[in-house]
Amino acid sequence: MKNREGFLARAALRSAAWSERWFPDAWIFAALGVLIVAIAVLSFGATPQATVGAFGDGFWSLIPFTMQMAFVVIGGYVVATAPIVARFIDVLARVPRSGRSAICYVGLISMLASLLSWGFSLVFGGLLVRALARRDELHMDYRAAGAAAYLGLGAVWAMGLSSSAAQLQANPASMPPGLLKITGVLPFSQTIFLWQSIVLTAALILVSLLICWLTAPSKDHARTAQDFGVVESSTPALPPRSRPGEWLEYSPLLSILISLLGLGWLAYEFASKPVVVAIANLNTYNFLFLTLGVLLHWRPRSFLNAVSRAVPSTAGVLIQFPLYGGIAQLLTHAPGSGGETLAHRLSDLFVHVASTDTFTLVMGAYSAILGFFVPSGGGKWLVEAPYVMQAANDLHVHLGWAVQVYNAAEALPNLINPFWMLPLLGVLGLKARDVVGFTFIQLLVHLPLVLGMLWLLGETLQYIPPVMP
Numbered sequence: 001m002k003n004r005e006g007f008l009a010r011a012a013l014r015s016a017a018w019s020e021r022w023f024p025d026a027w028i029f030a031a032l033g034v035l036i037v038a039i040a041v042l043s044f045g046a047t048p049q050a051t052v053g054a055f056g057d058g059f060w061s062l063i064p065f066t067m068q069m070a071f072v073v074i075g076g077y078v079v080a081t082a083p084i085v086a087r088f089i090d091v092l093a094r095v096p097r098s099g100r101s102a103i104c105y106v107g108l109i110s111m112l113a114s115l116l117s118w119g120f121s122l123v124f125g126g127l128l129v130r131a132l133a134r135r136d137e138l139h140m141d142y143r144a145a146g147a148a149a150y151l152g153l154g155a156v157w158a159m160g161l162s163s164s165a166a167q168l169q170a171n172p173a174s175m176p177p178g179l180l181k182i183t184g185v186l187p188f189s190q191t192i193f194l195w196q197s198i199v200l201t202a203a204l205i206l207v208s209l210l211i212c213w214l215t216a217p218s219k220d221h222a223r224t225a226q227d228f229g230v231v232e233s234s235t236p237a238l239p240p241r242s243r244p245g246e247w248l249e250y251s252p253l254l255s256i257l258i259s260l261l262g263l264g265w266l267a268y269e270f271a272s273k274p275v276v277v278a279i280a281n282l283n284t285y286n287f288l289f290l291t292l293g294v295l296l297h298w299r300p301r302s303f304l305n306a307v308s309r310a311v312p313s314t315a316g317v318l319i320q321f322p323l324y325g326g327i328a329q330l331l332t333h334a335p336g337s338g339g340e341t342l343a344h345r346l347s348d349l350f351v352h353v354a355s356t357d358t359f360t361l362v363m364g365a366y367s368a369i370l371g372f373f374v375p376s377g378g379g380k381w382l383v384e385a386p387y388v389m390q391a392a393n394d395l396h397v398h399l400g401w402a403v404q405v406y407n408a409a410e411a412l413p414n415l416i417n418p419f420w421m422l423p424l425l426g427v428l429g430l431k432a433r434d435v436v437g438f439t440f441i442q443l444l445v446h447l448p449l450v451l452g453m454l455w456l457l458g459e460t461l462q463y464i465p466p467v468m469p
Contacts, residue, residue: 027316030323033383037330037342044345045337051330058176058329059322062382065174066321068282070314072162073423075289076119077310078303080127082296089124093131099140100216102132107148107212111205114152115160117289119313119423125149126427133225141222142230146428147438148212153424154415154439155208155446158407159192159201165381165403165410166191167282172469174282176325176382178332178343183389183399184466190400196457197404200450204408207449211442230429238302249301255294262291313423328382346387356395360458363388363402364409364451381406396463405458408450415443 034055041051079085092109096102106128114121129145132138158165168174169186191197217223241250248254266288270278278284297303331343354362367384384406392402414420416439421432 027320027323030320030327033327034323034330037327041330041334041336041342044340044342046334046342050334054329054334055326057333058326060325061176061329062174062321062325065168065282066317068167068174068286069164069321070317071286071290072117072282073119073314073317074307074310075286075293076117076121077123077313077423078293078306079117079289079296080120080123081306081309082293083298083302084296085124086127089127089131092128093135096132096138096140099138099219099222100213102135102138102140103144103148103216104209104212106132106145107151107209108205110149110152111156111208114155114157114162115201116162118153118157118160118162120289121152121157122149122420122424123427125152126424129428130225130230133230136224139219139222140224141217142225142228142428143223143430143434144212144216144438146424146430147435147442149428150415150421150424150435150439151208151212151442153420154411154442155204156201156411158411159197159204159404161192161285163192163407165385165406167285168381169403171282176328176332176386178328178341179382179385179389180468182386182393182466184468186400186403186467190398190464191403192407194400194404194461196401196460200404200408200453200457203449203453204446207445208442211445215438215441225429228430228434236305238299238305246301249304250299252298254300255298255303259291259295262287262294266291324382328386331383332386343386343390350387350391354391354395356397359392359395359397360401360405360454361451363405364454367406367409368412368447381410393466398458398461398463399466400464401458401461405454408454412443412446412450415439415446 038051096105110121110125113124126149129149132140133142170188172180172185269284294303332341335341392399416436
C-alpha cells in the first residue's frame, strides 16, 4: 500500500507540473467556449444576426451575479484578515498535539468554514496552516497541511451557503430569463438543505479526514515550512497616520456607525423573514460579511487595506463571467432551424443518453469532466443549467437534486486543478505541484464515493414541477 501511494503521489506531481506548463489561463477556456457555442449555434441554422445579437445581449446580463461572486471573495478575505480573527487563529493553532492531528484539524476547519464561505475558507485555512507551522515541535508536513486547507474548495464548498449554483437558483433576480423559465425558483430547502444533501456532505467530510490521517507523512519524512523557504509572515501592520486629513480613516467612529446601521438592517431582515429565506439572498449574505469586516477591522484604513489586498483575487470572476453570460444567451436565445435553440437540442441529446435512473451518474460524470476545462462554479452552471435542467424536467428528476449533483460533482476537479488553489497558495508560499500529490489521492477516493452516493440518494427523491416566482 505504501508503494502504491508513493506512485500515485508522484503521478499527481507530474500531472500538476505538466498542467502548470501547458494549460493556458482560464479566460482562454471561456473565450474558446464562446466560439465553440457560437459555431454550434450557426451550424444548427441560427442567423449571424441572431448569433451576434444573443452574445451581445448576454454579455452584460450577469453583472449583478458577477459582483455578488466577487464580493464573496472580498468579504471572506476581509473577515479572515481582521486583527481579532488573526489572534483567534493563533489560539486555534494551540490545539493539535502532533503533526498528523494538525493536518486533520486544518482539514476539518477548512471544510466547515467553506460551508459558510469558500472565500473565507481559503484564506482562513491558509493562515491557520501558517500559524501551525510556527510550532516546530509538531513536525507537521507543510504540503499535507496545505492540501488539507484546500479541502473546503475541493470537497464540500458547493454543498454549503456559498454554492453559486444553489444561490443562483434561489435568487430569480440573478437568473438569466431563459433559465428561470426552465427551473423556476429552487429555495435552499430543495437543494443544500435536503436531508440527502446533508448526509452526502457529512460523508465527504468524514472520508476526507480519514484520508488526511492515512496520508500524513510521519515526523521523519515530513517537510516543514522552513524546508520550502517559507518564513513567518503576517498581515501588514497599519502604518501610522501621516497627515491630519487621515483622522477619520484611523478613527473607529465611522466603522462603528456604519456597522450599527448594517447590523440593524440584518436584524430586521432576519426577524421579518425565515432564516432560510433571508440567508438565501446572496446580497444579504455578502452584506453580512462586509458589515462584520468593517466592524472587526475597527479602523476604516485597516478595512480598506484588506479590501485592496483582496481585489486581485476577483480578477478571474470579473473578466470571465461576461463571457459566460454571452454563452448562456447563445444557448437559450439564438433560435436555429425550426425555432429550436441549442439548449433545447442539447437537452434532447441528454434525454437520449440518460434515463431517469442514470441521470445522476451521467450528469455527475459530465459535470466533473467539464470542470477540468471550465474551472468556475457559477460560470459553469450558467453554461450547463439550461439544457441539463431541461433534461431533468423531461426525465422527471428532482430539480433541486440535479443542482446538488452538479454541486458535488463540479468540486471534484478542483482537487487537482490549480485555478482555485491560487489564493491559498499565495498565502502559503507554495506551488500547486507541492500539494496536488495529496489532493490527488483525495480525488481517487472521492470520485466513486460521490457518484455512488448521488445515485443512491437520488433514488429517494420524487420529481416536483418548477415553481415560478
